[in-house]
Amino acid sequence: DAGVIQSPRHEVTEMGQEVTLRCKPISGHNSLFWYRQTMMRGLELLIYFNNNVPIDDSGMPEDRFSAKMPNASFSTLKIQPSEPRDSAVYFCASSGIIGNEKLFFGSGTQLSVL
Amino acid sequence: GIQVEQSPPDLILQEGANSTLRCNFSDSVNNLQWFHQNPWGQLINLFYIPSGTKQNGRLSATTVATERYSLLYISSSQTTDSGVYFCAVAGSQGNLIFGKGTKLSVKP
Numbered sequence: 001d002a003g004v005i006q007s008p009r010h011e012v013t014e015m016g017q018e019v020t021l022r023c024k025p026i027s028g029h030n031s032l033f034w035y036r037q038t039m040m041r042g043l044e045l046l047i048y049f050n051n052n053v054p055i056d057d058s059g060m061p062e063d064r065f066s067a068k069m070p071n072a073s074f075s076t077l078k079i080q081p082s083e084p085r086d087s088a089v090y091f092c093a094s095s096g097i098i099g100n101e102k103l104f105f106g107s108g109t110q111l112s113v114l
Numbered sequence: 115g116i117q118v119e120q121s122p123p124d125l126i127l128q129e130g131a132n133s134t135l136r137c138n139f140s141d142s143v144n145n146l147q148w149f150h151q152n153p154w155g156q157l158i159n160l161f162y163i164p165s166g167t168k169q170n171g172r173l174s175a176t177t178v179a180t181e182r183y184s185l186l187y188i189s190s191s192q193t194t195d196s197g198v199y200f201c202a203v204a205g206s207q208g209n210l211i212f213g214k215g216t217k218l219s220v221k222p
Binding site: 031033035042043045048050055056089091093101102103104105107108 | 158
């Protein structure tokens, strides 16, 4: 299995631009999570999906952030417009059965907003 | 929501030493996992351990759910064990919440 695949690995953009991060979960997993990691706030859960349905998006910082999961093999996290304080590493992770399986992480996307 | 506290925040060991990392949580949990983030930023799942004891090579973990804590044991530490160790817990809703981690440095 290829594991959780995220793209791009690095993204550098200017303030005000739209950013789209992509994730392909492990085949057969039905739960998908988006996390953000910064030095100040550590690993924060932004949103998670179960069977392609958003279950909890209370961690999404504000309306500039949105996430979709149109099918079981693809999810996006979009930031529009981006701001310098959005700079962080964004991780996608997936697990088999929500709350009862190991969580596997992708390699992350390093986002820098100038 | 559930609060997760890890200790110690930082740990420096000489190669070959043993160590114990602790994770305390504030409420009953259905899910507890330990992760290692290596110096390149990759997050690796070490254990899924909502209760009981598991061992994997030089690593072992014990969770005492009734007392709301978990321990990660590292024996005969190696320089490749360096990095940050995270504990993550989830209640009935399933959203895994991470602690702030223990940063481990193993010196040769």
